[in-house]
Amino acid sequence: MTDLTLLQIILANLALLAGACLQGVAGYGIGTLAAPLLFLISPILVPAPLILNAVILTILMVVRNRGALQIREVRFAIGGGVAGTLLAGGTLVLISPKGFELVFGILILIGVLLSVAGLRPTLNARNSVLAGAASTYMGTITAVGGPPIALIYQNQKGPLVRANMSAFFLVASFFSIAALVASGYLGQRELQLFAVTFPGVLIGFWLSGKLVNRMPFDGLKPIILGIAAVAGAAALIRGLMSL
Template sequence: MPDPFLLGLAIGVVILGAIVQSLIGFGLAVVAAPLLYFIDPQLVPVPLMILGFSISLINWFYNRRNANLKAMGYALIARVPGALIGLALLVYFNQKGLQILIAIAVLMGVATTLTDKAIRFNHRNLAIAGLLSGIFATVAAIGGPPIAMLLRDQQAGSIRGNLSAFFSVSTLISAAVLIAGGKFQIHHLVSGITLLPGVFIGFFISKQFISRFNSHHIKVTTQIVCSLSALMLLYQAVVN
């Protein structure tokens, strides 16, 4: 991506995605993926994965006192068989049909968050959310909604910390799979590093708002981001 204008535009997109992820714990991929793909298809998914890992790691460190990696371990362990199930689904079923089903499932999940009924934060539900995250991420590259909706009723710092810890580790798992499959190339690494300034700028901008961005704001924004991700997935499945 040698064009300075396109490079600046891509960094701007990353800044916006990093702000969203720093405020609610996820969302860089949802915000940035379609725009980066339009700028340069080579930026998705591997360079975007590098950026997502970077912002997750930064936010995990920043919210480390609120992160419970031991509890999130149940979700991380379950994400592995989830990824394998997702891979099997891709082999035996039509991807577009699967994407539509996942988009509908995400929208139904968002609908449940509009009620006052809370989803209990326990080992069983963490494992279920991790399993679904693995399936959704493998089939449609949107692994965030199941985990984000489970954590929606926690305190703001815990939401950011736990989501950041989860995505830091789960992204490494995904990267290992891509490396083993020969899909992670040096030029992907160079592209990701080139856009890294957007991650840091977005994070520092978000710090100006984090203290005023409480649990209610996170819940509402999570509902919006999850809905947008599902709608974009539906659009992609129908148009392509």
């Protein structure tokens, strides 16, 4: 019913487990790590099933880190997210399934470039709006919305990062879901795919609680970005070949 084999379902759960564990430790990462892997397993796993899983994860993270939440800082990014959602919805309506692979690959590679560019924007209202718009646009189409918003939080402390970014991702995920429904990218099949893959997210979140002060995120970052770059390039090539 999900159009996936048992092996694909197992691999998808493992990818989501790793991504959820990473996000539970660092504040973001489920999209950056899991989306490219899921796309390689089967393109039907992104973006909607992954975004639905991200909603579950961000709810759990907001509850876990609620003591460090500073909602006044998040509201500017959420405002930018409205614009990003509208733009993403328009993009999804206009592109074909073949064009989706091309756009997916381009945006994944942009996310990787943002992560390695060394940019250090300050955490202020203007940058929060811009980051929120870019993050929601990329997150709606690819489920990789972490890099833009992570740039403005890179100099902040761990609990604040996990709390504020989780609050933003939660609201942005609902924006993205609305855009996916409106553009026809979220239906019964995507709900079924979510149902068979969310156990990986739950296990990954539980595991992150054990590793939150032990996992060397900085050391893993090059590996994560390398995986994303390979998958993004593969999607880009597939999209170009199908034109």
